[in-house]
Amino acid sequence: xxxxxxxxxxxxxxxxxxxxxxxxxxxxxxxxxxxxxxxxxxxxxxxxxxxxxxxxxxxxxxxxxxxxxxxxxxxxxxxxxxxxxxxxxxxxxxxxxxxxxxxxxxxxxxxxxxxxxxxxxxxxxxxxxxxxxxxxxxxxxxxxxxxxxxxxxxxxxxxxxxxxxxxxxxxxxxxxxxxxxxxxxxxxxxxxxxxxxxxxxxxxxxxxxxxxxxxxxxxxxxxxxx
Amino acid sequence: xxxxxxxxxxxxxxxxxxxxxxxxxxxxxxxxxxxxxxxxxxxxxxxxxxxxxxxxxxxxxxxxxxxxxxxxxxxxxxxxxxxxxxxxxxxxxxxxxxxxxxxxxxxxxxxxxxxxxxxxxxxxxxxxxxxxxxxxxxxxxxxxxxxxxxxxxxxxxxxxxxxxxxxxxxxxxxxxxxxxxxxxxxxxxxxxxxxxxxxxxxxxxxxxxxxxxxxxxxxxxxxxxxxxxxxxxxxxxxxxxxxxxxxxxxxxxxxxxxxxxxxxxxxxxxxxxxxxxxxxxxxxxxxxxxxxxxxxxxxxxxxxxxxxxxxxxxxxxxxxxxxxxxxxxxxxxxxxxxxxxxxxxxxxxxxxxxxxxxxxxxxxxxxxxxxxxxxxxxxxxxxxxxxxxxxxxxxxxxxxxxxxxxxxxxxxxxxxxxxxxxxxxxxxxxxxxxxxxxxxxxxxxxxxxxxxxxxxxxxxxxxxxxxxxxxxxxxxxxxxxxxxxxxxxxxxxxxxxxxxxxxxxxxxxxxxxxxxxxxxxxxxxxxxxxxxxxxxxxxxxxxxxxxxxxxxxxxxxxxxxxxxxxxxxxxxxxxxxxxxxxxxxxxxxxxxxxxxxxxxxxxxxxxxxxxxxxxxxxxxxxxxxxxxx
Numbered sequence: 001x002x003x004x005x006x007x008x009x010x011x012x013x014x015x016x017x018x019x020x021x022x023x024x025x026x027x028x029x030x031x032x033x034x035x036x037x038x039x040x041x042x043x044x045x046x047x048x049x050x051x052x053x054x055x056x057x058x059x060x061x062x063x064x065x066x067x068x069x070x071x072x073x074x075x076x077x078x079x080x081x082x083x084x085x086x087x088x089x090x091x092x093x094x095x096x097x098x099x100x101x102x103x104x105x106x107x108x109x110x111x112x113x114x115x116x117x118x119x120x121x122x123x124x125x126x127x128x129x130x131x132x133x134x135x136x137x138x139x140x141x142x143x144x145x146x147x148x149x150x151x152x153x154x155x156x157x158x159x160x161x162x163x164x165x166x167x168x169x170x171x172x173x174x175x176x177x178x179x180x181x182x183x184x185x186x187x188x189x190x191x192x193x194x195x196x197x198x199x200x201x202x203x204x205x206x207x208x209x210x211x212x213x214x215x216x217x218x219x220x221x222x223x224x225x226x
Numbered sequence: 227x228x229x230x231x232x233x234x235x236x237x238x239x240x241x242x243x244x245x246x247x248x249x250x251x252x253x254x255x256x257x258x259x260x261x262x263x264x265x266x267x268x269x270x271x272x273x274x275x276x277x278x279x280x281x282x283x284x285x286x287x288x289x290x291x292x293x294x295x296x297x298x299x300x301x302x303x304x305x306x307x308x309x310x311x312x313x314x315x316x317x318x319x320x321x322x323x324x325x326x327x328x329x330x331x332x333x334x335x336x337x338x339x340x341x342x343x344x345x346x347x348x349x350x351x352x353x354x355x356x357x358x359x360x361x362x363x364x365x366x367x368x369x370x371x372x373x374x375x376x377x378x379x380x381x382x383x384x385x386x387x388x389x390x391x392x393x394x395x396x397x398x399x400x401x402x403x404x405x406x407x408x409x410x411x412x413x414x415x416x417x418x419x420x421x422x423x424x425x426x427x428x429x430x431x432x433x434x435x436x437x438x439x440x441x442x443x444x445x446x447x448x449x450x451x452x453x454x455x456x457x458x459x460x461x462x463x464x465x466x467x468x469x470x471x472x473x474x475x476x477x478x479x480x481x482x483x484x485x486x487x488x489x490x491x492x493x494x495x496x497x498x499x500x501x502x503x504x505x506x507x508x509x510x511x512x513x514x515x516x517x518x519x520x521x522x523x524x525x526x527x528x529x530x531x532x533x534x535x536x537x538x539x540x541x542x543x544x545x546x547x548x549x550x551x552x553x554x555x556x557x558x559x560x561x562x563x564x565x566x567x568x569x570x571x572x573x574x575x576x577x578x579x580x581x582x583x584x585x586x587x588x589x590x591x592x593x594x595x596x597x598x599x600x601x602x603x604x605x606x607x608x609x610x611x612x613x614x615x616x617x618x619x620x621x622x623x624x625x626x627x628x629x630x631x632x633x634x635x636x637x638x639x640x641x642x643x644x645x646x647x648x649x650x651x652x653x654x655x656x657x658x659x660x661x662x663x664x665x666x667x668x669x670x671x672x673x674x675x676x677x678x679x680x681x682x683x684x685x686x687x688x689x690x691x692x693x694x695x696x697x698x699x700x701x702x703x704x705x706x707x708x709x710x711x712x713x714x715x716x717x718x719x720x721x722x723x724x725x726x727x728x729x730x731x732x733x734x735x736x737x738x739x740x741x742x743x744x745x746x747x748x749x750x751x752x753x754x755x756x757x758x759x760x761x762x763x764x765x766x767x768x769x770x771x772x773x774x775x776x777x778x779x780x781x782x783x784x785x786x787x788x789x790x791x792x793x794x795x796x797x798x799x800x801x802x803x804x805x806x807x808x809x810x811x812x813x814x815x816x817x818x819x820x821x822x823x824x825x826x827x828x829x830x831x832x833x834x835x836x837x838x839x840x841x842x843x844x845x846x847x848x849x850x851x852x853x854x855x
Binding site: 156 | 522548
């Protein structure tokens with residue numbers, strides 16, 4: 001009789017040291033899927049914009065005095081786009097083994113992204129209208145608020161990647177086994193050489209952040225230009 | 227496990243103080259009050275917190291958001307992200323050993339998560355079922371008798387919302403989480419922590435919806451239409467939070483499933499060898515990832531209308547309630563197939579096992595699943611036929627809706643042809659699959675009446691449409707859900723379910739399901755509207771018939787529950803590794819499946835449907851073939 005697929009019982013030895021390529025593939029594919037989900041989330045706001053604009057119920061789509069400031073909007077979107085661009089350049093640096101350059105660009109991208117968020121908060125307080133002032137105002141505040149949350153989440157992801165790069169910048173080989181987060185019973189990392197995953201994380205993050213910055217540009221065109 | 231690798235387990239009191247469900251509930255309650263007080267300090271200080279006179283929408287939202295955060299902190303979901311923020315490297319697994327306590331904490335073993343889903347969804351399914359019993363009790367008489375109209379509407383809304391929300395993950399939650407990694411020869415899901423998060427978010431959502439009764443309930447039914455939702459009690463906020471959490475959970479669940487199936491298939495498992503169940507999961511997951519975000523977005527707009535005074539759905543202030551209807555059904559109709567497609571897949575997965583024949587038309591079946599998935603995006607406006615949409619649009623949506631019967635027909639055809647001249651074994655799972663053909667046929671045929679504009683104008687909003695979707699969703703999904711339970715639970719738990727009780731459950735459920743819902747077609751044709759607590763006295767006999775049948779249907783569920791508790795809690799008869807003679811890979815593993823699934827990753831050489839082409843393998847060699855010899 002052939003050897004069975006598995007014996008009863010458990011063994012961490014079996015699952016430790018998984019090849020990092022597997023989680024790398026998971027991460028990159030997840031960033032594509034997340035982009036799809038994000039697109040459909042914001043399509044709802046695009047639909048709301050054009051639907052309410054074409055209905056113009058009670059002449060309340062955009063009452064007099066309701067106009068989003070293009071200056072603030074441009075500044076916010078420029079920060080998002082610049083941050084995403086820096087991450088893309090950081091990926092190129094990482095691929096070319098210029099790790100110092102990547103870490104620097106990563107930190108700057110993080111700071112520029114945070115500046116974008118701060119500018120967005122300032123912009124909300126400086127618009128001359130509130131969320132109750134008609135259809136456009138509703139779409140404007142709703143869309144930018146949720147874009148803010150998505151960007152915040154992406155910047156947290158960026159921070160994690162940058163932080164890992166910094167923490168182990170002088171480490172050759174895998175990090176100590178005690179640094180594996182999760183189950184304290186485990187004696188080794190469940191991913192072989194988990195630091196090698198920085199590259200895959202960066203590729204996935206860069207794709208998603210660029211995509212989100214693209215949505216920000218679309219929002220800029222729709223909310224501020226047309 | 228080697229003894230040296232395991233640290234001694236801490237005492238029970240120490241484990242109770244750690245990150246687990248108990249801590250989650252305690253911190254969840256604490257977080258709720260922090261949010262409640264915080265919102266009141268934002269909106270205006272008041273000491274009337276504990277009276278019922280000082281609700282404001284923001285306090286309800288922030289209280290529940292605080293509760294969710296506290297709950298997740300208590301379960302340990304924030305430990306890993308905080309470690310990552312401090313620069314620690316990624317890892318995959320948490321608490322995969324530790325006995326029964328794994329089931330009450332963040333555990334990344336996909337099999338534990340599957341079983342957590344089974345019990346968790348079962349709990350809320352039971353609550354939703356109790357609501358149905360109360361609804362039918364009220365409808366025993368044509369006039370008010372038990373509940374005021376507002377309470378009745380809340381019961382109807384809670385029943386519908388609970389069932390739709392929870393059962394969206396009814397198959398993918400328990401069965402896909404448990405089985406997909408095994409079926410594709412993997413040791414884990416792509417993102418094990420996210421997998422666990424989807425479950426605990428769903429449990430938080432269920433608790434939030436259940437507590438709507440403390441905030442006055444909600445009057446809108448499961449669709450939450452504006453402008454009624456803008457004007458509803460604070461209990462409406464519970465509905466919004468519930469469905470938004472369900473949407474987030476569904477998106478993450480779908481994302482995890484797709485990533486797993488696409489990137490983690492074992493060597494040799496090509497797309498044409500993928501089990502049909504995995505194809506069903508994949509096509510459902512695509513809908514989840516793309517449709518659920520639209521739900522979250524529309525509910526976010528609704529929440530902003532109720533808190534920040536935006537006017538998305540207020541026609542007098544530049545909004546439109548039709549915006550809500552459109553966006554809701556952009557999600558809502560794919561949602562119907564999120565419910566139905568896993569049922570199709572289960573039927574197609576089980577029929578070859580119990581007819582001892584290969585699955586007929588594998589590629590056609592896959593095409594049917596993907597076709598339904600694609601077409602489901604082009605039909606949503608049939609829900610708005612009587613809402614005043616442009617008349618010129620009606621024919622397109624009528625045709626697109628009817629078009630979807632073609633790929634659905636593929637599934638029927640493949641199923642019927644698989645049965646043709648098969649050596650059919652009428653086991654309990656097979657009986658539930660066969661019932662699916664009957665139920666879903668009636669559900670599908672009655673759907674034609676609702677997709678045709680002339681007949682929809684008459685039947686829309688009546689008990690006819692209610693009968694239709696119960697035939698498709700309960701007849702289509704819930705019957706296959708039970709088929710899956712009887713088929714896979716012995717594998718999942720290692721214990722057999724009692725077959726005699728299973729057959730009694732099936733026959734009582736099948737008879738009383740039809741006895742409950744078939745008369746509703748007639749009641750609908752006779753003009754009884756949904757969500758109305760009173761009805762014409764001439765309809766009392768039919769309504770009483772339906773109510774009594776519904777109570778008997780409830781009893782059939784109790785028979786199932788008794789079987790489950792009796793077989794798994796008391797009898798505990800060990801299940802064979804492969805009780806059905808299946809060729810699928812999960813049945814080549816011990817029952818229950820070991821934590822790590824496979825000692826070595828298997829190599830696939832064929833699909834698992836080679837019945838009649840040689841004896842079923844008793845063992846599949848590790849590192850060699852799985853499935854057909």
